[in-house]
Amino acid sequence: MKKYSVLVAGGGSTFTPGIVLMLLDNLDKFPIKELKFYDNDAARQETIGKACAVLIKERAPEVVFSYTTDPREAFSGVDFVMAHIRVGKYPMRELDEKIPLKYGVVGQETCGPGGIAYGMRSIGGVLELVDYMEKYSPNAWMLNYSNPAAIVAEATRSMRPNSKILNICDMPVGIEVRMAEILGLESRKEMTVKYYGLNHFGWYSDIRDQAGNDLMPKLKEHVAKYGYVVHKDIDSQHVEPSWNDTFAKAKDVFALDTNTLPNTYLKYYLFPDYVVEHSDKEYTRANEVMDGREKHVFGECRKIAEKGSSAGASLHIDEHASYIVDLARAIAYNTKERMLLIVPNQGSVSNFDPTAMVEIPCLVGNTGPEPMQIGKIPQFQLGLMNQQVAVEKLVVEAWMEKSYTKLWQAITLSKTVPSASVAKAILDDLIAANKDYWPELN
Template identity: 85%
Template structure:
């Protein structure tokens, strides 16, 4: 097996150590000769980089490791870019969540006005990474899981149509792991799934085991009662953050709207926005939870590793989505034709839906990239919701390209989370002030 050179773009992210640990766990399947980090925040990356250098020296000393803020150094001589950047970091995420809540509209990282604001920041950042990759390593592939994936994917489709980029999301994977637990399976890989939608906006329409047995009835029975909350949480209530537990539980209310399918948990934001607002605390949103939780934990553990010069007693661990990235890189490197959910141009896969929409559907992945599977026609309820949401995403990208206030106002107005055009305008004007250092200046 050839050894690969990998760049993690977003080297200062709290998710980076988990990806490094997952790569180390999978060296037999995906050998690495060189690992690099790139970030535009040198100080933040330094802490993660120093800790990972110690971990790599202990576990895989033959891997050449470096981290840098210089694009030419980072992007030269690489085979894969694993990109997870957050333009504006958590300080801007906090504003994405809190500004809409001021007006009684949900504040969420990728959904509604907060997701639109984040999208307007992310487009330029991801395009910059793509252009560096194309300039310095034109044969490399970018595996992008920078959020909001739907808006970023639409921007890359429109502005870099020939780029070697695969846009992915780990949320369906996380739900499938819960499904496997509900079904008492060893792994989500024991399931064959059919799924369709947009990113953070989709439905499973068929789930079977490898023998072809239908697993949906058992899943439906559980989800109708408990959502995606698993047995351990039902008994202990300690498995994950309260906000996530609520999201997994709320699936029991989302499910009856389309009971022939199983919903993505993010649909709660579009179908029950009043519930979400009522259960939100404008003083302490998810961004605050992450800054006080994950952020402090990861940087605390990294500092501990640096101080003791060893990863002994280190509690850093692999992330769920890291496994998915390894599988995707392997599929491209070794032409495995693994079946994976990706965000790709529809091009008729969903026969009664916009052909230029970036849809999330199963694909067979090989050395030439993804081969999307045919989904056929989807029901009117799901199609209607997707038509509305894909229009929002396209308007955001057009607003970014044209620097159009009008189109961004239309996008926020059209979001199912926003009650009126006047509320949309209040939110937009506040977001423009907050994002003056990140958005194009709108006309």
């Protein structure tokens, strides 16, 4: 069995240890000969890298491990690049959330003006990674889950149309894990789902078990009462209050169209007033993460590095990490596994823009994804998706053309923003905050 060389781009991320643990857990299914990290922040990466060196030495000493800030060293001789970068890190995320909230607008990492700001920072970073990969390992595949995935996917479609990059998101995985629990199934893989939409903006139209039985009625009954909240949430240490609210609010999103089951992120577009009312303008999700996950992961990594042992450490495998291993396996072994990916529509949703990047089920093999046919979608979803895809395309055009007007149009068109004057005020604040990261707009 061939052993693969894998690069994690974003080696200093709090999600990196979870990916390493997942890869180590799956060496029988996806053998690795070499694992490398790449990051442009040497100090952050070193903290994570030293701990991961201990984990690898304990569990798979035969795997060659290194981390570097040198693109040539990182990207040479790899089969897969697993990319999850955050340009500007959490301090910029905090501004993405707090600037819109100042104007009574949703402040969220990937939705509305905050997502647009993050997108403007991410485009250049992801394109740079694609270019390094094509230069140093032209046959490699990039599995990208850098956010905001919709804008990043549109940017790579427009500017790197032939690149071997697959854009993915773990949110549907998280929702499907909950669905499986609601149904009393062992695993979300016991379900076959039909889903369509844009990233963080989609709907399940059909869910069946392996025998073909329709699971939607039971799921709808639960979601109508509780949203995606499951019983373990009530006393769980792992579900933060902000996430619990998101899972619960799915009940109200579902009420708008009881023929489908929604992605949780639709709450930001359909109930922005509710979201703003329930937001703390002084302490947003970015603060929760910096005070919670960030401190925890870096603290655990320092302990592991100091002790030279992971005994007693509480790092755990992330749900999205398992998804990325499945995707790598599908490409490596031509498994034709059915997975949700963000791909050019090209007629899959027959009554929607063929150039839009849609999130739909695909069969994945060694030549990449084969998107499945969805057919026509209802007017309600079509109207929402037309508006949102226009926002995403305008953001990418604004980045390419350095256009102030197009970015103003994008923010104005977002369903989370009430008017062009509010959009302009937010945009001007975001430009000042992002002067080190965005192209200069004119």
